[in-house]
Amino acid sequence: MLIIRNTILSDDFLAARFVCDLPKCKGECCVAGDAGAPLEEEEISILEDEIEQILPYMTEAGRQVVAENGVFDYDESGNFVTPLVDGKECAFVGFQPNGISYCTIERAWSEGRSSLRKPLSCHLYPVRLKKKGGFTFVNYHQWNICLPARRLGAASGTPLYKFLKEALVRKFGQEWYAQLEKEMAQRK
DSSP states (O other): OEEETTEEEOHHHHHOBOOOOHHHHTTGGGTOSSSOOBOOHHHHHHHHHHHHHHGGGSOHHHHHHHHHHOSOEEOTTSOEEOOBSTTSSBTTEEEOTTSOEEEHHHHHHHTTSOSOOSOHHHHHTTEEEEEETTEEEEEEOOOGGGHHHHHHHHHHTOBHHHHTHHHHHHHHOHHHHHHHHHHHHHTO
């Protein structure tokens, strides 16, 4: 375990080696699961304001879900999540001809049509954050669909925290990430 400011990083997170291997997993994390991706309230506001710019990138089924239910749903604990199509894929997922899924929010962002890159929870995946007692716990969610990413990460020796640098900086800031790198270098 490592504590940086008000974050507690799990040993699993610190030890993990990970690099997404999209050709093998095909972005299954956007399709499988029992709930949508966790959303922050400010992300919901952006999605509501910018949905017209994102809709053209979405599948017909995803557009229909959003038209009927809005840009968010609730999981079984009452937390905000992205809506699902028929209880399966995220309403904001698109599919390339080779079957690899992609985030339509991120596609709109990459073309300058949305200010939201993608939900932070998706950018951070396979990390899940949990707030408790004034701390944010940084946990590594080990899901069997990410086995190709664990294998590629192990083969390349890439620590999960380095693979997720951009997302971690987005959430916690550059100074926080620099402290993480310093702490990890001292552990070697």
